[in-house]
Amino acid sequence: MNDFSAAFAMAAQLVLSLDPELVEIVLLSLYVSLSSVALAALFGLPLGATVGMLRFPGRRAVIVMMNALMGLPPVVVGLVVYMLLSRAGPLGEFGLLFTPTAMIIAQFILVAPIVSALSRQVVEDLHEEYGEHLRSLDAGPLDSVATLLWDGRFRLLTAVLAGFGRAIAEVGAVLIVGGNILHHTRVMTTTIALETSKGNLALALALGMILIVLAAAVNAAASILAGMGERQHG
Template identity: 60%
Template sequence: MVDLWSGLVQAFWLVATLDSELVEIAMRSLRVSLSALGIASIIAMPLAALLAVKRFRWRRFVIAVLNALMGLPPVVVGLVVYVFLSRSGPLGVFGLLFTPTAMVIAQVIIVVPLIASISHQALRDLWEEYHDLLISLNVTQWQKIHTLLWDARRALLTAALAGFGRAIGEVGAIMVVGGNIDHATRVLTTAIALETGKGDFALALALGFVLIALAISVSLTIHWLSRTEREAKW
């Protein structure tokens, strides 16, 4: 019990004094996850809108695949990315393995199906309301997609929040492609796993506190943005 309280006190002290190692790891984790979230959103949200608007032969199959990929094991994604980025792989010439870029790539692959699936559900319902109006206005496919994305932006923020939570909490894939290298690719989740294994519970707890704080901060920010937009409409 004494060791637990001692670890908690040390963890709070590391957070309160903004320990340099703690800040470095947290900022790297935030950069990687936000970069992955931005790229994934650019890919997933227009794809979701296109699936809601356009009818084509393999549409239901594509939607089913996206839903299935939501449960894709992250460590498998890491393994596939590792194979492609390794020296003997097709992209090995770029030397991206064990870099933050490789971690971003892995997180993008993991997050895209999640954001696309959640976004598609919201955009599909909105398309049912807008279908007759937009068809009667004879707008282009891009204008339909743009209208849906804009009017569903609050729901899309929720999808982005889910994607961020999945990205920043990921450990398996980024451990494989990043290597958990100190001062290079070590992020919050991989550092927690490492420090727990070493028995340094104070630093592990401090990293955990920061991870929870980042997740809550992003959630509150998105909630505030959604509330601001709702009040503006009133």
């Protein structure tokens, strides 16, 4: 019991003193996760909006695939990206394996389906509500997509935050493609796993505290944005 109390006390001290190693790990985690989420939003929001608004042959199959991809196993994604970026892979010449870029690619693959699937549902609901109005204005497909994305911006931001929650808590894929290299690719989740196995509970707990705070902040922001979206359409 005393060991755990001491570990918690040391963890709190690391956080409050802004320990340089702790700060470096947190900043890299945020850089990787925010970069992957930004790319996923640029790709997933227009894709989800297009599928949600348009009607075309095979649309149901596309929706089923988008929903299924939300449950991609992280270790499988990590393995595929590893094979693509390894020296023997098609992208090996770029030397991206065991770099933050490789971690961003892996997280992008995991997050993009979440953003696209959730945004598809939001835009589809909005299109059912405003589709007749858009047709009366003779709005083209691009104008309609842009209008619905803007109109559903608060609910769509909730989808983006869900993607960020997935990214920041990811460990399997980033461990495979990043290698958990000190001062280079070591992020919060991989450090927690490593330090726990080494018995260094103070650093692991400190990072765990920060992860919990981030998760709570994301959930709070999602709830606020959802409320704003409901009031907008209420």
